[in-house]
Amino acid sequence: MAVKNEAMIDPMTTAVPVKSEKDTGPRVSVFLPELDGSGSDGVKVDQYEHVTLGNENGEKVYYVKRGERVDVPVAVFTVLKEKYPKL
Numbered sequence: 001m002a003v004k005n006e007a008m009i010d011p012m013t014t015a016v017p018v019k020s021e022k023d024t025g026p027r028v029s030v031f032l033p034e035l036d037g038s039g040s041d042g043v044k045v046d047q048y049e050h051v052t053l054g055n056e057n058g059e060k061v062y063y064v065k066r067g068e069r070v071d072v073p074v075a076v077f078t079v080l081k082e083k084y085p086k087l
Contacts, residue, residue, distance in 0.1 A: 028077040030087060034067035051076050 037045025049064040053075055062076050072080070081087050 023073055026074050027071040028074055029069055029071050030064065030077060030080060031069045032064060032066045032080075032084070032087075049080065051079050053079070 032049055034047055035045045037043070037047070047066040049066065051062045051064060051072075053060050053062070062072065064070055064072060064076070064080065077087075
């Protein structure tokens with residue numbers, strides 16, 4: 001008997017595909033400058049801006065990389081605009 005899928009070795013075992021949510025809404029291109037880091041003490045600075053959006057369905061965390069132009073959902077842009085008015 002040929003096994004097509006490793007997860008199907010045992011008839012009682014099945015593989016469930018991971019459900020991934022894709023945000024298909026409008027997006028805004030943003031650029032955040034890099035933070036000065038890597039001083040003489042060897043401490044590296046986190047180059048990501050963490051944005052947490054919460055509602056009755058739970059929380060979703062977005063990581064916006066500094067030093068690169070990235071597309072973010074409108075809700076994330078609104079939060080970033082409050083923190084960085086010159087954005």
